[in-house]
Amino acid sequence: MPKRILNFYLVSSHSGDIIGEYIEKSLLDWGCDKVLTITMDNASSNDTCMRLVEKEGLKEVDECVIRIRSAVKYVRSSPASLLRFKAYVEKVKIDSKSLVCLNVETRWNSTYLLLESAIKFQAAFDMLEEQDSKYRTKLLSSKGMPTDEDWDYARCLLPFLRGFYIATLHISGSLYVTNITSMKFLALEQ
Numbered sequence: 001m002p003k004r005i006l007n008f009y010l011v012s013s014h015s016g017d018i019i020g021e022y023i024e025k026s027l028l029d030w031g032c033d034k035v036l037t038i039t040m041d042n043a044s045s046n047d048t049c050m051r052l053v054e055k056e057g058l059k060e061v062d063e064c065v066i067r068i069r070s071a072v073k074y075v076r077s078s079p080a081s082l083l084r085f086k087a088y089v090e091k092v093k094i095d096s097k098s099l100v101c102l103n104v105e106t107r108w109n110s111t112y113l114l115l116e117s118a119i120k121f122q123a124a125f126d127m128l129e130e131q132d133s134k135y136r137t138k139l140l141s142s143k144g145m146p147t148d149e150d151w152d153y154a155r156c157l158l159p160f161l162r163g164f165y166i167a168t169l170h171i172s173g174s175l176y177v178t179n180i181t182s183m184k185f186l187a188l189e190q
Helices: 016-030 044-057 059-076 079-091 110-119 122-131 133-140 148-171 178-189
Strands: none
Touching (some): 059 110, 059 133, 059 148, 122 133
16 A cells, blocks of 8 residues: 655654654644544553544534433443333334444444434434423433534434445454455445
8 A cells, every 4th residue: 555754743742642743743734634544652641542532523513412412321321211201202103123223432333323223213312301391301401403404414413434344344353364355345436
């Protein structure tokens, strides 16, 4: 695979925040808005750096995802809440054998699964908002309830996250050689 070294920087500190700022500055200076990977060693400052870069990149969608995640978390918080939600699902005639699932906050690619499952049930969440005062109180005490704009934004975000989700499944395999598999996957995509 071809590689290019675009720049070197003398950094004032090896803290994750400083490294992340330099990476962000470089990407902005170079006009790079599509980055497939950033490879780093396993130093803890690099973990901090990548969390900073990821957070900056997802800042616009963060509030949307937080509100949808809070709605799903409420539904999954107790057997009674889940039962009420299932009743709303039946009332709005959503035909699905599965229900909503929470993402694992430390595994960003699971956000795809959260949004994919939640979007199917938007009408049930709308009914929950109308009829469940506990739901409204709980969500309004934090970031609020998902808005129509949040649902629309999530629908637009889903195909983008799906690509990362599929790539993660292929690259993170434990029963096969991932380097060869990922190259085959990339060749198929092109």
